[in-house]
Amino acid sequence: MADADPSLPVRATNNSLKRKAIIEEDEEAVDQPRKLPAIGATRPNRPLQPSRTATNLNTSRGATGVALPKPLTKPKAPALTRSTRGTSAPPVSSKPLSRPTAPSRTTAGRVVSGSGPVRSTGGRPSDDKRFQELQTQLTSIEEARAADAARLAADMEAERSKVAELQANHLALSRELATAKSQELNQRRELVHASDEIENLKKKHSMEVMDLEMDVKKRDRELREVNEDLRICRADLERERETVSSLKNTITHQSTAHLTITTQNNALRHSRQLCISELTLKLETAQKQVDDMKKEAMESELVRRKLHNMVQELKGNIRVFCRVRPVLPSDLTTYAGSLSSPGSSTSSASGGSIDFDKAKEELQASLSYPDQRDHKEIVVSSSSSSATGQERKEIYNFAFDRVFEPDSTQAEVFEEISQLAQSCVDGYNVCIFAYGQTGSGKSFTMEGGASESSSGMIPRAVEQMFRVAEDMKTRGWEYKMEGQFLEIYNETVNDLLGKGEFDKKKHEIKHDPKTGSTRVTDVEVVQLSSPSQVRSLLAIAQSRRSMAATLMNERSSRSHSVFTLRISGVNVGIDDCPGTGEKCEGSLNLVDLAGSERLNVSFANGADKERVKETQSINKSLSALGDVIAALGEKGEKGGDKHIPYRNSKLTYLLQNSLSGNSKTLMVLNLSPLAAHLQESLTSLRFATKVNNTTIGTAKKQTRVS
Numbered sequence: 197m198a199d200a201d202p203s204l205p206v207r208a209t210n211n212s213l214k215r216k217a218i219i220e221e222d223e224e225a226v227d228q229p230r231k232l233p234a235i236g237a238t239r240p241n242r243p244l245q246p247s248r249t250a251t252n253l254n255t256s257r258g259a260t261g262v263a264l265p266k267p268l269t270k271p272k273a274p275a276l277t278r279s280t281r282g283t284s285a286p287p288v289s290s291k292p293l294s295r296p297t298a299p300s301r302t303t304a305g306r307v308v309s310g311s312g313p314v315r316s317t318g319g320r321p322s323d324d325k326r327f328q329e330l331q332t333q334l335t336s337i338e339e340a341r342a343a344d345a346a347r348l349a350a351d352m353e354a355e356r357s358k359v360a361e362l363q364a365n366h367l368a369l370s371r372e373l374a375t376a377k378s379q380e381l382n383q384r385r386e387l388v389h390a391s392d393e394i395e396n397l398k399k400k401h402s403m404e405v406m407d408l409e410m411d412v413k414k415r416d417r418e419l420r421e422v423n424e425d426l427r428i429c430r431a432d433l434e435r436e437r438e439t440v441s442s443l444k445n446t447i448t449h450q451s452t453a454h455l456t457i458t459t460q461n462n463a464l465r466h467s468r469q470l471c472i473s474e475l476t477l478k479l480e481t482a483q484k485q486v487d488d489m490k491k492e493a494m495e496s497e498l499v500r501r502k503l504h505n506m507v508q509e510l511k512g513n514i515r516v517f518c519r520v521r522p523v524l525p526s527d528l529t530t531y532a533g534s535l536s537s538p539g540s541s542t543s544s545a546s547g548g549s550i551d552f553d554k555a556k557e558e559l560q561a562s563l564s565y566p567d568q569r570d571h572k573e574i575v576v577s578s579s580s581s582s583a584t585g586q587e588r589k590e591i592y593n594f595a596f597d598r599v600f601e602p603d604s605t606q607a608e609v610f611e612e613i614s615q616l617a618q619s620c621v622d623g624y625n626v627c628i629f630a631y632g633q634t635g636s637g638k639s640f641t642m643e644g645g646a647s648e649s650s651s652g653m654i655p656r657a658v659e660q661m662f663r664v665a666e667d668m669k670t671r672g673w674e675y676k677m678e679g680q681f682l683e684i685y686n687e688t689v690n691d692l693l694g695k696g697e698f699d700k701k702k703h704e705i706k707h708d709p710k711t712g713s714t715r716v717t718d719v720e721v722v723q724l725s726s727p728s729q730v731r732s733l734l735a736i737a738q739s740r741r742s743m744a745a746t747l748m749n750e751r752s753s754r755s756h757s758v759f760t761l762r763i764s765g766v767n768v769g770i771d772d773c774p775g776t777g778e779k780c781e782g783s784l785n786l787v788d789l790a791g792s793e794r795l796n797v798s799f800a801n802g803a804d805k806e807r808v809k810e811t812q813s814i815n816k817s818l819s820a821l822g823d824v825i826a827a828l829g830e831k832g833e834k835g836g837d838k839h840i841p842y843r844n845s846k847l848t849y850l851l852q853n854s855l856s857g858n859s860k861t862l863m864v865l866n867l868s869p870l871a872a873h874l875q876e877s878l879t880s881l882r883f884a885t886k887v888n889n890t891t892i893g894t895a896k897k898q899t900r901v902s
């Protein structure tokens with residue numbers, strides 16, 4: 197049997213190969229899923245025809261294309277003794293062989309030894325025997341084949357069940373495959389999504405990497421900078437350390453020095469304390485002395501005032517000074533006609549000194565000053581022809597409180613007056629008149645020229661008062677000063693410091709009997725703070741007067757001007773020394789009277805009515821002044837309630853408080869030196885003498901204690 201079925205191992209091998217192929221195909225089918233037809237269903241289950249099956253099994257496939265299990269190999273004919281060519285062998289029949297068949301060939305045409313049909317060699321007995329043997333062999337082969345077929349059928353059945361099982365598996369696998377496919381699809385999508393995400397992440401990552409790289413570069417840069425800073429800092433630190441160490445050394449040195457100095461300082465402090473105590477003691481003593489001296493000074497100030505007043509009283513409360521002005525070059529021109537040699541005046545005008553002196557001698561009156569010690573006398577000599585033709589010489593002696601010769605200076609005149617300024621600061625009313633004919637030098641005496649040396653009594657008195665007020669501060673007094681400047685023209689009061697139109701405003705004179713002060717309504721009263729301010733005020737007054745003069749002609753000679761300076765003080769004390777609170781008020785009236793020559797000049801023809809009016813006004817006011825002074829004199833001599841006619845003129849009414857017994861009055865008689873003015877001069881001298889002989893009571897100081 198083993199020889200009869202030599203293909204069995206081959207078939208087994210083929211089966212295993214076929215299974216492997218099926219598995220591979222199944223595996224392939226899993227890779228490429230397709231529906232497999234059921235083997236039993238697509239092919240009729242008919243008995244196997246080995247030859248055909250054997251022939252077709254190798255290559256047949258199901259209609260579905262699924263590889264079928266390989267058919268069993270056809271029993272092979274026993275190998276022939278000699279090999280035959282496959283191509284000449286007859287086709288294999290599936291019917292049982294009636295005669296020996298040609299040996300079977302393999303699909304490749306190779307002859308299988310011992311299994312092919314045996315060809316008859318032709319009618320010999322050996323051949324018949326051989327044929328029977330072969331027949332027997334064939335029978336046994338066919339039986340074997342039948343057995344094989346049965347076995348094959350069983351195998352087939354087994355295979356079919358396996359196939360069915362495999363198909364079921366295949367179906368399950370296909371489903372799994374489909375599921376797997378959809379899963380795969382999902383996974384692919386996920387994969388794509390994941391890939392995108394990965395891509396994005398990669399980009400992001402690369403960006404981050406770039407950022408990080410930049411950051412790293414930046415950090416590197418910063419690090420370099422920090423390292424550089426660190427290096428600099430280290431260098432600085434090193435330097436600082438060196439400095440600190442040198443400072444430490446210095447401190448050590450200085451500590452030693454400080455210790456030394458502290459020791460010295462303590463010693464010095466101690467000695468200074470001693471010194472201070474000593475000095476404090478001395479200072480206290482000195483302070484006490486100063487206080488005592490201040491008290492003494494204040495007391496002596498009171499004594500001084502009393503003494504000063506006594507001296508003034510002894511001198512008389514109304515005093516008269518006489519001042520003769522020099523002959524002026526202009527006089528030579530004016531009175532050239534009265535010169536014996538008129539030509540000399542011309543030459544004198546051109547500056548010839550010999551001629552001038554000669555003409556001067558000719559023009560001036562005979563005035564002499566015999567009292568060269570006290571300068572109190574003036575002698576006027578005049579010669580006149582009597583009716584019989586005899587020359588008559590007359591000598592007139594006049595004595596005054598002081599006579600100033602033509603060459604006397606403004607300073608000399610003021611020296612005598614300055615005492616009155618002091619009295620004013622002390623709280624007295626002072627009145628200084630300039631009396632005299634036109635051109636005698638009244639304005640020059642009162643106001644003076646522009647230069648320092650020629651400045652008159654008003655600016656000098658003001659300066660003096662400021663000086664005295666300043667001095668009095670050291671004695672505990674504080675002063676305020678105010679000034680006004682009025683003009684009385686044709687019995688009308690005008691404000692020389694006013695801003696309104698001249699001569700238009702009406703001003704009234706008012707006296708306060710309680711305080712003894714005089715006020716004029718609507719006049720400019722200026723607070724005086726410095727002598728220079730007073731000088732500018734005088735200039736303003738002068739310009740206003742000059743302006744009026746162009747309208748009225750020679751206004752200054754035809755009107756009285758009254759500059760009033762009021763001073764008020766209070767004793768506030770000095771430093772720690774309290775003041776007495778005493779108050780005092782004084783006034784200084786500086787009066788430039790109108791020309792006095794009116795007494796002899798008459799405009800009776802009425803040609804110049806204005807001039808007549810002026811003359812009458814001047815006459816009235818100067819007469820009233822004489823009357824007031826005379827009445828005051830009488831009152832002083834006899835006492836009682838003698839009426840004083842202050843109201844007879846604006847001038848006397850204005851000066852009421854400065855002419856009364858409470859005041860100090862000075863009249864400066866200005867005289868012209870010219871012979872041509874001799875009669876006028878004599879009249880003035882007589883008037884002044886009358887005034888000088890008057891005694892006006894006792895001046896009273898205006899004080900109040902608050």
Ligand SMILES: Nc1ncnc2c1ncn2[C@@H]1O[C@H](COP(=O)(O)OP(=O)(O)OP(=O)(O)O)[C@@H](O)[C@H]1O
Pocket residue numbers: 520521522524602632633634635636637638639640641752753754789790791866
């Ligand atoms: N002592 C003096 N020394 C030098 N010149 C004088 C002196 N006195 C007066 N004079 C001069 O005489 C002239 C007349 O003087 P002043 O004007 O002062 O006279 P007056 O009396 O005020 O005249 P009027 O009444 O017209 O104002 C002026 O030029 C003045 O400078």
